[in-house]
Amino acid sequence: MAAIGIGADRFGENGFNTLLGRNSFIQPVVTALFGLIPNCFSSVLIAASFLRGALGFGSMIAGLLANTGFGILVLFRELPLKRTLGVILLLLAISILVGELFFYALG
Numbered sequence: 001m002a003a004i005g006i007g008a009d010r011f012g013e014n015g016f017n018t019l020l021g022r023n024s025f026i027q028p029v030v031t032a033l034f035g036l037i038p039n040c041f042s043s044v045l046i047a048a049s050f051l052r053g054a055l056g057f058g059s060m061i062a063g064l065l066a067n068t069g070f071g072i073l074v075l076f077r078e079l080p081l082k083r084t085l086g087v088i089l090l091l092l093a094i095s096i097l098v099g100e101l102f103f104y105a106l107g
Helices: 002-020 027-035 041-051 057-066 071-078 081-106
Strands: none
Touching: 027 041, 027 057, 027 081, 041 057, 057 081, 071 081
């Protein structure tokens, strides 16, 4: 959590938006990976970036689908590691797929 706070203070939204690029096919992938961070900050940053026009709709959908809040931490505690990683990979794959579909459908 501290690393996220330090990164946000140092780079801010502009740094996040620069990292993602504009209208890039990789944008939904990076946003989905960012959405896996277990807290609300990633959701707020993704939504704010979409509202400012830095993210496309497909990227926003990918990031918000991947976000589970603290659910990932519960999975690590309650399930075996192999099964938890399988669930996370499935979540990530579905998020990226849906995000890319929206990215290409909406141009």
